[in-house]
Amino acid sequence: MKVTRATFDEVMVPNYNPAGMIPVKGEGSRVWDQDGAEYIDFAGGIAVNVLGHCHPELVNALNEQGSKLWHLSNVFTNEPALRLASKLTEATFAERVYFANSGAEANEAALKLARRYALENFGEHKSQIIAFNKGFHGRTFFTVTVGGQAAYSDGFGPKPGAVDHCDYNDLAAFEALISDNTCAVMMEPLQGEGGIISPEPEFVARVRELCNQHNALLIFDEVQTGVGRTGHLYAYMGLEVTPDILTSAKALGGGFPIGAMLTTAKIAEHLKPGTHGSTYGGNPLACAVAERALDIVNNPEVLEGVVKKEQMFRDYLAEINNKYKVFSEIRGKGLLLGCVLNDDYQGRARDFLVASADEHLMCLVAGTNVVRFAPSLIIPEEDIKEGLVRFERAIASIVNQK
Numbered sequence: 001m002k003v004t005r006a007t008f009d010e011v012m013v014p015n016y017n018p019a020g021m022i023p024v025k026g027e028g029s030r031v032w033d034q035d036g037a038e039y040i041d042f043a044g045g046i047a048v049n050v051l052g053h054c055h056p057e058l059v060n061a062l063n064e065q066g067s068k069l070w071h072l073s074n075v076f077t078n079e080p081a082l083r084l085a086s087k088l089t090e091a092t093f094a095e096r097v098y099f100a101n102s103g104a105e106a107n108e109a110a111l112k113l114a115r116r117y118a119l120e121n122f123g124e125h126k127s128q129i130i131a132f133n134k135g136f137h138g139r140t141f142f143t144v145t146v147g148g149q150a151a152y153s154d155g156f157g158p159k160p161g162a163v164d165h166c167d168y169n170d171l172a173a174f175e176a177l178i179s180d181n182t183c184a185v186m187m188e189p190l191q192g193e194g195g196i197i198s199p200e201p202e203f204v205a206r207v208r209e210l211c212n213q214h215n216a217l218l219i220f221d222e223v224q225t226g227v228g229r230t231g232h233l234y235a236y237m238g239l240e241v242t243p244d245i246l247t248s249a250k251a252l253g254g255g256f257p258i259g260a261m262l263t264t265a266k267i268a269e270h271l272k273p274g275t276h277g278s279t280y281g282g283n284p285l286a287c288a289v290a291e292r293a294l295d296i297v298n299n300p301e302v303l304e305g306v307v308k309k310e311q312m313f314r315d316y317l318a319e320i321n322n323k324y325k326v327f328s329e330i331r332g333k334g335l336l337l338g339c340v341l342n343d344d345y346q347g348r349a350r351d352f353l354v355a356s357a358d359e360h361l362m363c364l365v366a367g368t369n370v371v372r373f374a375p376s377l378i379i380p381e382e383d384i385k386e387g388l389v390r391f392e393r394a395i396a397s398i399v400n401q402k
């Protein structure tokens with residue numbers, strides 16, 4: 001059966017507008033389309049493919065588990081899930097793990113747990129959830145409501161209540177919102193979708209302090225920042241602030257769908273049997289692949305490699321920008337980088353993405369003013385260089401047509 005991009009418009013719900021070409025094969029940080037054309041991948045499946053495409057060890061883990069046991073449901077537990085949970089608790093502050101299938105589901109679990117914890121410990125008045133403008137937490141109705149982007153949350157009727165927002169890094173606004181009625185604060189330890197915005201260390205430290213003062217739980221959404229992305233296994237480790245609940249997904253499965261919510265034993269207690277669940281959560285295939293991905297990423301060589309590769313990107317991007325003067329700043333951390341367009345190119349991030357695709361480079365945007373890179377954490381130096389040569393050509397084409 002022959003399928004093309006036109007097929008998409010005939011059979012798919014039009015909530016996406018994918019690129020014209022259809023990728024069919026990937027290896028490392030290179031991808032090939034239906035016509036055999038090759039692309040360099042700086043998008044990483046939106047910060048998912050931490051080990052590139054079809055990493056041999058992940059393929060092995062998948063094949064091995066694939067001939068053993070695919071699915072059980074949570075009527076039974078399974079070895080890969082138990083091993084992965086053991087490794088996650090060993091590597092982090094957490095003592096308990098809940099598995100889901102996506103970032104949104106992990107966040108949904110975190111929010112439900114926080115509400116239950118507050119209700120059972122303090123009573124009904126303690127239901128307020130504070131989150132941040134431009135934040136992103138997924139697309140279920142609860143998580144999209146907690147996310148700080150009206151474009152994603154509006155137009156679906158009445159929303160879940162008791163959710164308030166203020167600006168990220170705005171301490172005064174946050175202090176004005178939090179009180180003993182606050183159940184939880186949900187934040188990304190570096191805003192991804194919102195434009196690659198780093199938190200100020202004093203801001204995060206003070207948020208933690210105020211959460212303690214008001215018995216509110218601090219939830220870090222590390223769906224995009226987790227599993228090596230910033231050069232730390234989890235971004236909180238570089239901020240010296242420990243959350244009460246942490247969510248992980250995207251990179252966790254290296255491309256296989258999985259999500260996880262991590263927390264302490266004391267908080268986890270409140271999700272007693274029957275209070276929450278998922279048919280596929282903790283699926284053996286997903287956990288087997290994630291276990292292998294975590295083994296590979298959680299090692300100093302890979303994590304230090306992220307810092308080195310970040311510098312390579314920054315050095316070369318600075319050179320390009322000296323020539324073309326399109327960016328006001330390169331921001332972000334590790335291999336989650338944002339090229340911020342200057343005043344001359346406001347609102348045109350998508351043009352840069354399209355021009356890059358024309359030069360056979362896959363990249364991302366974060367809002368309308370930031371071109372985002374989230375490549376494999378083990379992208380080879382020559383692919384970084386070649387990708388940035390293509391990026392430079394894309395920039396030249398835009399600058400020249402101006």
Ligand SMILES: *Cc1c(COP(=O)(O)O)cnc(C)c1O
Nearest residue numbers: 102103104136137138192223224
């Ligand atoms: C992508 C993302 C999510 C949503 O994850 P899904 O797997 O798409 O549900 C949630 N939070 C953050 C910070 C993300 O980047």
